Amino acid sequence: MRIIVCIKQTPDTEAQIRISDIGKSMLLLQDVKTILNPYDEFAIEEALRIKEKMGGEVIVATFGPDSAKEQLLRGLAMGADRGILVASTSFPQTSSLLTATVLAQLVTQEQGDLVLCGKQGIDEDNMEVGVMLAELLGWPHVNAVTQLTLTDTSAHVEREVEGGQTEVYRVQLPSVFGAHKSLNTPRYASLPGIMKAKKKPLDTKTVSDMGLEEAQLKNLVQVRVDHYEYPPKKPAGKLFKGASTESMVTEVLELLRTEAKVI
């Protein structure tokens, strides 16, 4: 089974996101520390486990900047067989549909049997690329998967939805799945793994290498960013300290009732 894991470079979760002063229309992300999107680690781990059980090949792929090679290397160090970077450098703005279109072409060219990705990127929180990729390929898709059991032709898939309910799906392969945290526990990249990763094939491609036209892809950006802003700062709250816990609790409850009117 050839499994393609689509990954993304994202800013670190602890990173402050800054907005440019001029025009407020850009985010200043150049100096922000980047990581492999946390949910993608679960997707890579699941792919490796499937390969261990059923054989095949694991490819990590991304549509991103040149620096995303670092995240691909991380996937290779965990155990993936090869990596593909499709350069997004010539696209000042992208969109989920654009990314999904590029990845769909990649999956077709590489003749993938299964696509795994993280359930969402923790940057834009869109949860769009996985399901769009599935639609473009004409494949089924389940997101936020917490359990995945495969046979050669089908999958038993569970996902958690609101209210703690679990949906169980029977899915025909090929398919796209988005990994949730409780799917598995990702392995650490070992030192030999990291050394070996540097020798594994890591191809860089442009969209034209893949037979796609840049101008046409740019038409898939259908939404414009007018500006960014920080969430409104809350006015300073009331802090109670030093008094007995009982009196402080009583006072706050009274305020919740009379001032905030939420209970």
Added chain:
Amino acid sequence: MKILVFLEQRDNLLKKSSLEALGVAHRIVQGHGSVEALILGEQAQALCEQAQGFGATTCHYVQAPSLRHYQPLLYKEILVQAIKQLQPDSVLGMTTPLSRDLLTRCAAALKAPLLTDLVDITAQEGRLMGGKKPLYAGKVLATLTYETQGVKIATLRPNSFAAEKIPGTMTIQALPLELPSTAMEKIELTEVRKGKSQKADLTEAARIISGGRALASADNFAILHRCAEVLGATVGASRAAVDAGYATHDMQVGQTGKTVNPTLYIACGISGAIQHLAGMRTSKIIVAINKDPEAPIFSIADYGIVADLFEAVPLLTEKLQGILKE
């Protein structure tokens, strides 16, 4: 101008948050057009009644036993057909596991522009123009505008808009379309297992009480559960508490967990790491209980109590019991 609102049902019950989308649609059209709704389900016709009085002029339904649960490709094919038939200017749904999946898939199928998880919208002359969306789990907000013609699709974050009672009459009618017969071959939802609790999910909860690493064990979360019981709240946790094994992944609030938006958020023993604050900062009222007066959580709390949570939370529970009984 016509706006189509996808109303979601689960277990043959109309999701309350769906009514918020009707209110938004009504606000967009402002007399320039009509708000129409669509329900898919096993008892969809009966559910239309519940949408009465929230701003829709027509409620379409597609009713069939196979529509009882969310069947991804079947639902998609029906919604795509409905959009082609009804020709709305925009399609709205809520940001739920179902609608976010379905509307995104439809957007790709129709190559239609999409905005998900909006907390505010912009409109002009009865048309949806764009909206505001939190990024990086709420560390920044982006104001976005649709740039292309054709049907515009959007999902709205629950609890960000009020469902409004809007007087008027509503027609209920079956949408005449052929049910696609092969859509369940590739994917079929075969079972829905109930969770342990029937509580509102964190993302939809009006009240949340969350615990951090200071809880010190999974057993100690019981004091939060007792308080939640009295308050009608859902229990959440910080990443530190989840990583330490005190709480399960589905309880995690923050950037790699759930982004929440309740009217009351009580943080107990949570210091307030930036990724946690990002996931809960839009809560209407935030109460923080922490031993450390310097904890960053106090910077965004409306009411802070510097105290030991093991002392404060049981007191809170006890006094709430008294208040809520009145």
